[in-house]
Every structure is written in structure tokens, then in C-alpha cells.
Amino acid sequence: MQASSSVEGFAGSGGISGSGPMGPRRSGSNAREAIVRFENVGLRYGTEREVLSDVSFQLHKGRFYFLTGPSGAGKTSLLKLLYLAQSPSRGAISLFGEDAVAMDRAARPALRRRIGVVFQDFRLVGHLTVYDNIALPLRLAGVPEEEMAGPVDDMIDWVGLGHARDARPETLSGGEQQRVAIARAVITRPDLLVADEPTGNVDPDMAIRLLKLFSAMNRLGTTVVLATHDMSLMERQKDASVMRLVRGRLDDPTGALRNPPWSWGGSSREDWA
Numbered sequence: 001m002q003a004s005s006s007v008e009g010f011a012g013s014g015g016i017s018g019s020g021p022m023g024p025r026r027s028g029s030n031a032r033e034a035i036v037r038f039e040n041v042g043l044r045y046g047t048e049r050e051v052l053s054d055v056s057f058q059l060h061k062g063r064f065y066f067l068t069g070p071s072g073a074g075k076t077s078l079l080k081l082l083y084l085a086q087s088p089s090r091g092a093i094s095l096f097g098e099d100a101v102a103m104d105r106a107a108r109p110a111l112r113r114r115i116g117v118v119f120q121d122f123r124l125v126g127h128l129t130v131y132d133n134i135a136l137p138l139r140l141a142g143v144p145e146e147e148m149a150g151p152v153d154d155m156i157d158w159v160g161l162g163h164a165r166d167a168r169p170e171t172l173s174g175g176e177q178q179r180v181a182i183a184r185a186v187i188t189r190p191d192l193l194v195a196d197e198p199t200g201n202v203d204p205d206m207a208i209r210l211l212k213l214f215s216a217m218n219r220l221g222t223t224v225v226l227a228t229h230d231m232s233l234m235e236r237q238k239d240a241s242v243m244r245l246v247r248g249r250l251d252d253p254t255g256a257l258r259n260p261p262w263s264w265g266g267s268s269r270e271d272w273a
């Protein structure tokens with residue numbers, strides 16, 4: 001994995017130039033557009049302690065990011081903030097240049113349609129076939145049936161589910177359901193793809209194949225954020241940047257967000273799994 005400056009942890013108040021919380025990009029940052037900005041974001045469920053604290057970073061258009069960290073560190077919670085399923089308890093979030101916190105609820109669906117999501121628990125529609133689950137986002141977007149058939153069948157073949165095209169989700173294995181969820185998330189070529197442990201239920205060969213799919217989308221311009229514990233995936237995607245959460249905070253004591261974690265002094269690859 002290359003050193004990269006495209007994830008810019010700027011925890012605390014000193015990192016951003018400009019006036020407001022969504023002010024101009026700080027000088028010297030990546031020339032690519034920042035499509036996501038978190039600043040001092042905190043999240044608390046009910047009256048519990050914060051599960052995310054002082055989370056600040058930018059994601060740049062067309063880049064590939066891994067989000068890693070121990071179980072319970074807050075990865076799913078951070079992704080929920082990204083795809084607008086959760087509002088922060090404090091802090092500022094900007095998505096595609098829009099203030100995602102202050103935004104009118106009615107404006108959210110339009111923004112949400114630009115984001116493809118692979119949920120950890122898949123969330124397939126039980127009464128629809130594999131084909132219809134994958135076609136669903138295209139139908140919602142008003143794509144004519146005759147235009148969608150080719151791309152949906154190509155996608156079904158790509159994720160190796162040609163044999164299950166007309167099957168219902170309950171008849172599929174966990175790994176097969178996961179592949180349907182991935183195909184559904186990417187079929188619209190979203191601007192931002194958010195995937196929560198998308199290879200957690202498949203064998204290593206299929207994990208590599210799915211990573212190639214994410215990578216191909218990324219080359220077409222989709223910004224990818226992939227939460228995973230899988231070190232071998234992170235090693236394969238050489239140009240990706242790594243964000244690591246530890247107990248709800250982005251862990252960047254020595255610039256790890258800009259450098260491959262396993263080249264980080266004193267840590268072994270196993271420390272990052």
C-alpha cells in the first residue's frame with residue numbers, strides 16, 4: 001500500500017484553514033475534490049458514552065479507502081454516518097459539498113441515491129429473486145427494463161450467480177447473499193460505495209474477485225470505502241489509503257493514515273487485523 005495524503009486526519013482544531021467548519025480545503029491537500037468531510041464528529045446512541053469521538057477526515061473523489069480497527073471500534077457506526085442512516089451527536093459532515101447535518105430531511109434521498117451501500121447483514125428483499133434484487137436500484141431510478149437486462153445479467157455472471165438468477169435470497173448461502181448485496185450496491189455505478197465487511201462470508205478466491213470488482217468501479221470514478229479486518233485484501237489494493245478506528249477515534253499518532261500500517265514502526269501486520 002502506498003503512502004498517501006488523501007486521507008487527512010486533522011483531529012483537533014488546528015488542521016483546517018478557513019473560517020467555518022466546512023471552510024476551504026487546507027493548503028497542500030490533495031488537488032482532487034474532497035467529497036466527504038468529517039470535522040470533530042461525535043456519535044452517541046441514547047445516553048450511552050460516545051461510540052465515535054472527535055472524528056475528522058476528508059475523502060477525495062475517485063480514491064479507495066479501507067476502514068479497519070478492532071471489533072466494536074465504531075466502523076459500522078462511522079459508515080452509517082457516511083450513508084446518512086445516522087445523524088452525528090456533534091460535529092460537521094459534508095457530503096458532495098452539501099451540509100449533511102443541517103440538510104432538510106426531504107433533500108436526503110437525492111443525496112443517498114449517489115451512494116451504494118453493502119450492508120453487513122445484506123438486507124436483501126426476501127420476496128424478490130436475485131435478478132430483481134439487483135435490478136431494484138435501476139428500477140427505482142426509472143431505467144427501462146430493456147436497458148437494464150444486459151447490465152444486470154452481466155453483473156450476475158460477474159459475481160458468479162448465474163445458476164441462481166431466479167432464486168430467492170432465503171435459498172442462498174451467506175456468501176451468495178453477500179454477492180447479491182454487492183451486485184445491487186454497484187449496479188448503478190454510484191459516486192460513493194460504502195461496504196461493511198463485504199467479503200466476510202466468501203472464500204479467499206471470491207474475496208479477490210470481489211475486490212477486483214470494487215477496484216474496477218474505483219477506476220471508473222467511484223470513491224470506495226470498504227470496512228474490513230482482512231489484511232490480505234488491504235495488501236492487494238496497493239493504491240488504497242487506510243483509516244483505522246480504535247475505541248471510536250481515528251488512530252493516527254504517527255501518521256498511519258498516510259502510510260501503510262504494517263510499515264509503521266513497531267507494529268506487525270497482525271496488530272492491524
Ligand SMILES: Nc1ncnc2c1ncn2[C@@H]1O[C@H](COP(=O)(O)OP(=O)(O)OP(=O)(O)O)[C@@H](O)[C@H]1O
Binds near residue numbers: 045070073074078
Ligand atoms: N444502535 C446501537 N445502539 C447502541 N449502541 C450501539 C448501536 N450500534 C452500535 N452500538 C455500539 O457502538 C459501538 C461501536 O459499534 P460498531 O458496530 O459501530 O463497531 P464495529 O467496529 O463496526 O464492530 P464490528 O467490527 O464488530 O462490526 C459498540 O460498542 C456497539 O455496542
